Structure formats: structure tokens, C-alpha cells
Amino acid sequence: MLGPIEPRDLSPTEPGFTATPGVPRDLSPAKPGFTAAPGVPRDLSPTEPGFTAAPGVPRDLSPAKPGFTAAPIIIVSALEAAGFTHLVWIPDSHLGTWEPALRLSRLAPVRVCREGEAVGLAIGLVLGGARPLVAIQCTGFFEAGDAVRNAVHDLKLPLKMIVGVRSERAARAGKSGDNCPRFAEKVVAAWELHSTRFDPAESDAAGLAGALAELAGHPTAAVILWAE
Secondary structure, three states: OOOOEEEEOOOOOOEEEEEOOOOOOOOOOOOOOOOOOOOOOOOOOOOOOOOOOOOOOOOOOOOOOOOOOHHHHHHHHHHHHOOEEEEOOOOOOOOOHHHHHHHHOOOOOOOOOOOHHHHHHHEEEEHHOOOEEEEEEEEHHOOOOHHHOOOOOOHHOOEEEEEEEEEEHHHHHHOOOOOOOHHHHHHHHHHEEEEEEOOOHHHOHHHHHHHHHHHHHHOEEEEEEEOO
16 A cells, blocks of 8 residues: 555556556657666667667667777777776767767766877876876877877876877778878887787777787887777
8 A cells, every 4th residue: 555645656557567666667669679677768779780788778879880890889898998097089080980889988088179188188197197098090199299209208108099090991902192001100100109000890809908908008108000
């Protein structure tokens, strides 16, 4: 029997759905293959092939990128697993596809206006005991060179970066005259940074996890040259 101050739940019964007394029922239409807990709004976003969302967690609806093996949610999970505490970034055409997955991550990106500012902000985070990752495109890395020099060679900080190499795949196939791929590795070498190459189109989740773990664990400054 209900007490005198307990409101009755008068919403109609949903087939297959039992609400706790006093908790409004979720009357949103059922989605095939998706079961919501009582009182938890259903995720009504369309089903994405190969992606299963937990109850109440929005699905990653970013468009599939031909040739990219690692989906944004897999990349973000690997970044978290590697132990980074902050993602300082300016998104480009590829890095920007990670944003929907980042919204629910503890690595919600720290946005900056210029790439040199990204390095400066990362310096402050490292000095404060955090483990930031700077993610920018190669053209921005060229601009940020003096900030990188200061962080790595004056302050001796273990700066970690992902540098997106624009047009690298197209250049390898002889289909682009973009000179960014030609200079990216040379500029990284000029600043005497430890670097590795990673192409998400030629790797899998284990390779991604290994590359990020190696980056995070390197004792000095290090860069992943990320093929785009």
C-alpha cells in the first residue's frame, strides 16, 4: 500500500518494461537490440554497424573514414589506457573525427588557439605533475618549433605529441604534391625528438595500444608521426 505522500505511477504499462513505483517510466519507443534500465532514457540514435553502446551512453555517430582501421572510440580508449591525463589539441580533418568519442572521456580536450600555445599549456601541465598529450597537425608543429625547443632542450621536459602528417598516404601513392610529408620527419629530427611512425590504416587495436603505450612510457620527449 502506498503511503499518503507517495505519488502513484499512473503512466501506462510498456510491454516488457517494469517501472519501480514512483519512478516515471521511459515511454520512448523500443530500439531493437537495446534494453534500457528502469528510469534510464533510451539511446535513440541510429545503430552504427560494429558499435554497441552501453545503456544511456550516446553512440559514436562520426562518419566512417575509408581506410581508417581504428574507430575514434578505440583511439580514445587507447589514449586513456596509455595513462595520459589531458589532451591538448587543435583538431584537423582527421583528429577532429575523435571529438564525439572524446565528449564522454576523461580526456575531454583542452582547446587552444595556436599550436605554440598548445605546447606552452602542456609545459604547465607537466610541471604541475600531469601527463598531457599534444595532438596537432604537422603544419602547426612547424609553427610551434620554438616552443618545442624550449620545452625539450631548455626545460628538459618529456613532452609527448601526436603530429598528424597531412597527405602522407596520398604522397606515398604519388597522388599529392603536398610537401608536408617531406618536411614533417625532417623537422622532428632537427629538434632531436624521438619519433615513430604510425598509420591507423595499416594497424589494429593492439598495434595502436602498443604505439601509444610506447609514446607515454618513453623517458624523454617523443612524437608519433600519425599518417593521414
